[in-house]
Amino acid sequence: MNLAEYWNICTQVLWDETYIEGLEELFRKYKVTSILDVAGGTGFPSIQLSQKGWGVAYVDGSSEMVEFFQKRCKGLSLIIPTYHLSWQNLDRLPGKYDAVMCRGNSLIYSDSWGGDLNPARVLSHIKAALTAFHAKLKGGGILYVDITNRSEFEKPQPVTECIAGKKVEGKTVDITWTFSHDEERKVRKWLSNSTIGDKTCTFGSDSYLMTPDELRDLLIEVGFSVVQEIIVPGESVYTSFLARK
Ligand SMILES: C[S@@+](CC[C@H](N)C(=O)[O-])C[C@H]1O[C@@H](n2cnc3c(N)ncnc32)[C@H](O)[C@@H]1O
Numbered sequence: 274m275n276l277a278e279y280w281n282i283c284t285q286v287l288w289d290e291t292y293i294e295g296l297e298e299l300f301r302k303y304k305v306t307s308i309l310d311v312a313g314g315t316g317f318p319s320i321q322l323s324q325k326g327w328g329v330a331y332v333d334g335s336s337e338m339v340e341f342f343q344k345r346c347k348g349l350s351l352i353i354p355t356y357h358l359s360w361q362n363l364d365r366l367p368g369k370y371d372a373v374m375c376r377g378n379s380l381i382y383s384d385s386w387g388g389d390l391n392p393a394r395v396l397s398h399i400k401a402a403l404t405a406f407h408a409k410l411k412g413g414g415i416l417y418v419d420i421t422n423r424s425e426f427e428k429p430q431p432v433t434e435c436i437a438g439k440k441v442e443g444k445t446v447d448i449t450w451t452f453s454h455d456e457e458r459k460v461r462k463w464l465s466n467s468t469i470g471d472k473t474c475t476f477g478s479d480s481y482l483m484t485p486d487e488l489r490d491l492l493i494e495v496g497f498s499v500v501q502e503i504i505v506p507g508e509s510v511y512t513s514f515l516a517r518k
Pocket of ligand 1 (some may be wrong): 280312333382
């Protein structure tokens, strides 16, 4: 099992239709008709939104994730504009959107999803990414972005989360995630041990250690006018923000 296949299982364990409806409500509230999912991943929630008639375009920098997504779209006979691009090159993409979405705690993996983290340069890349997201929005457009849950910073380290017994694609899934924070190096370590049916798998990735308050400050710094922490029904894993251009 590769990381894309594994993350696809995780999305089905962690979020359901309530969350998709919560996102739809948000997009309706801000009269959104065009959405750019800049961390498209395995297609969650772009595929679900597209199936419900939303105009979504997909961006991701990982060939493994893009390939997985394109296979899913083919299987579902779904046509979603797809760009295999990293955020550093987002300006190559034509047009502007009513909403940019960067969910699934993707921002802090700016350089390191499925690879190595360079703590010295990641913060400047995150700032540049937020600036690029801002540039892809029409005036008055919204950025929906999430980050490590506030509660994780209040718990003793390391933090372990277990979800057991969910059925996905006919298999029983048990997930154990362990997070540890290295405050000095600003590194958050994610280690995942899971059982899917009769198979066990281990994944892990380092990311930049950023609190929700640090994200709020960065959003203001790069030029967003209104920045609000929001509750989206069905989202209990991450802390979500809405930032207006
Ligand atoms: C944790 S996954 C989340 C995927 C999806 N948004 C979700 O909610 O399931 C993070 C995704 O962000 C993408 N990503 C991270 N840094 C990126 C960058 N600099 N440019 C483009 N994509 C990036 C990764 O390739 C990965 O697919």
